[in-house]
Amino acid sequence: MAEIERGVEDIFELLFTELQQSTRASEANCREVSGRIAAEVERICQQSKRIQASGEVRTWAIALSRHRLQQCLNYYKLGSQAGRIDLHSTLSAIVYRYITPPQVQSSYQARLNLIEDFLQGFYLEALNAFRREAQLEATFSPSTLLELAEYMAFTERYGKRRIPLPGGRSQQLIVLRAQTFSQQQPPETIVDMEQAAEGASLDSDRTWNDSSVQQVREAMVDPDSLSAEDSLRETVIQELMTYLQNRDQQDCADYFALRLQDLPTAEIEAILGLTPRERDYLQQRFKYHLIRFALSHRWELVHEWLEADLDHNLGLSPSQWQTFQQKIGPEQVKLLELKQQNLPEAQIAQALGCTLNQVQKRWFKLLEVAWEIRNH
Incomplete structure (x- = not known):
């Protein structure tokens, strides 16, 4: 028993010294937090049969202490606001695919609203668990940054x-809570939330950074582009989500939602339950649909958003525009001129002596040339 007490004291001193050196918290505050972390580590080491059987209880205790200390310091360095955003983003990514019942076709914005509601309740549950496990008063609430x-x-x-x-088997606690939460949501509630949703805030991998989609990626994960609920960016995101869902590509939509948060590949694989090979296949399929959406399905919207529409020479610099005109053939030049006149596609098809489908295919190829030049 004396040895255990000495071990706890050593861990406490390690934590206390590090907190004093790494934070601006008062000495009393550092002592309180160090004491709680040391007590938690002691409890884990005593209750874990695996740790007790290892014969290396002290090694485990130090490792657990350092892990908890580093987590605490990471949030401390982020600060109050950025720390909350980081935690919210981490937990949102874990529960995203579980929060909406599979039999309900809800929009991306409606799902974000449900996640927000779920996490607010989960934060309260976690606070109560923290009070209970740290043996704090029922009224305790964090009052300092530490x-x-x-x-x-x-x-x-x-x-x-x-x-x-x-x-x-085993499952993460927050996933079990999210599944229970989703099962308790009646279909009419989700429909009402979807109709009421007007917008939502959104607080890598070679293919995601490929030149053909890099502009789209950079703009979508740029928080500075969030100016209003009805911003062009939100419209593009919502329309791409709808495009994927209408084509029964919900797994691509889930992948896109996680990519919007710029999560690392390994974390995405864990959240979606995919092997690296399965994730790579999904990624390639998503890229295909993203390019089809950006260059064909809603090219005007995407290009306007990226300031790469016809009024901006498809986003090309003067030298790139000259290269572009040199690379396209006479028929494509004629198509470009007709598009610049804002003529309807039916009239363009008649002028070129082809079908509407052929006009769309030729325009898709022309936009591909522009994107290639712009990104290289």
């Missing part, structure tokens, strides 16, 4: 806890 960082780090770990399930 305490807030401690609580956010705990909330992330709490959500990621593995809960044993029948058949030797």
